Amino acid sequence: MRCEGPSRMQSSLVKRLPTCCLPKAAKKYSPGCTMTDTCLSVLVTRPAAQAESWLRAFQARGWQTLSFPTLDIQPLELSPQAKNRVLNLDQYQGVICISGNAANLGLELLADYWPQWPVQQLWYAVGPATAEVLLEWQLQPEMPRRHDSEGLLGLASLQQVQGRRLLILKGEGGRTTLRDTLLERGALVDELCLYRRTLPEVSTEPLHHWLADTRSRKYIAISSGAGLKNLMQMAAEHLDRLKSVPLVVVSQRLAEFAQSQGFSAINAGGTSEDLLVQAMIKGSSTS
Template sequence: MSGWRLLLTRPAEECAALAATLADAGIHSTSLPLLAIEPLPETAEQRAMILELDRYCAVVVVSKPAARLALELLDRYWPQPPFGQCWFSVGAATGAILDDYGLDVSWPSSGDDSEALLALPRLSEALARPDPKALIVRGEGGRELIAETLRAQGVQVDTLELYRRVLPQYPPRALIDIVQAERLNGLVVSSGQGLQSLHELAGDAWPELVELRLFVPSPRVAEMARQLGARQIVDCRGAGTAALLAAVRNTPQPAS
């Protein structure tokens, strides 16, 4: 049995699946979802992007909620997706949703972050044509690095934002009370917004939480955590379950 006792902060459905996998690996966890997914109302701009989907030589989907909502739009407007179009996902779990739908999707074999995706040879191949256009499907304000990098390479990039992440309502001391009651020694966040929600909910208890090991999905979020004063940061190099498991197993357990 592992000595790790982790707080999971993903949306509720994802927390449940992750907790089950961690339990199978002998790792105790407690869930306090700090992100809830709220679909955005469909706009005329969104509809236009979907109706003109076939003009993009690459479609990049950055998260599981984005994948599920994008497939709902495909069902509505494209009963037969554009032939030969290349789709990409930041991680394997998101890619699996698109692959199960029957799309031609690729994702990095190691690392499930923006940097790994941008280094994917097939993405470069898909965009190696005159006047390349890419569509990024994401949540509100998500993963600017992908869009910025592709634009710097001369790619016309459009972003299709399908949802926002919101912080559920909790009593003021909910976070610190759970950490203390469950004797937790590690915190897990899967995005920069998840980290911001953790910091916001912690309030006056944040100085106590910065002493715990903080598992983050990328160098970008690790830097955000450093700026917030976190002292024991572990970069999992991915937000997926496999990346977290590997990071937990490779990190020395805290003294009991």
């Protein structure tokens, strides 16, 4: 059950979602807080296409933001085995999307072959951003309250899966907890690997300027371990200063990883904008 190798996706859709995989340059930081300001300054490290909702939520509160994606999303080619899974979409009782990128790329691909979705097929979204993509394609996904693999595995409809065929839309690599646990429960699980995460080729100057500015309280919003690893690499000689900034992360697992790397981390408990905003407000009031 391996992820298939890379190539280029076709796209002949009438309806098209915004592309999530084109490299984006980091936006320049424009500091606006003074020492007397109470606003926060937030570094958002999500890939550009997924960052917009977070940026809007933080900016709506008057906070300064810097969009500095630490992951580029590169589509993978559809291998013969992967294409067979696409053509047999109606043979799966459930389809699980474990990221917004997987939902964007996967639905764009599937719609080329399936102008109408199979009936009586369950769809799952790991979090609200992923669910929003599915809703735009007229699908009604089930979403856990906890936005990770463990949350998905806690859903009632994924408990008794003996003999059911399930398809996971995902990126290359990553955790295997979801697949492994579903297999242990007796499901027949296939994966459709749609993209590869890479280190962005962008100037790190905006990051270094942001770290050097001491005129506002700072937070770094992190949505994945891979993104944090890349951020550490991109910080280079400024790594010690980077580690002095508290992180707000989307899961307890990610918080524990961040802490093992020497960061202070607050677990927002999910990827929604409200959860991140509340975590930052609470962190600021208690520090």
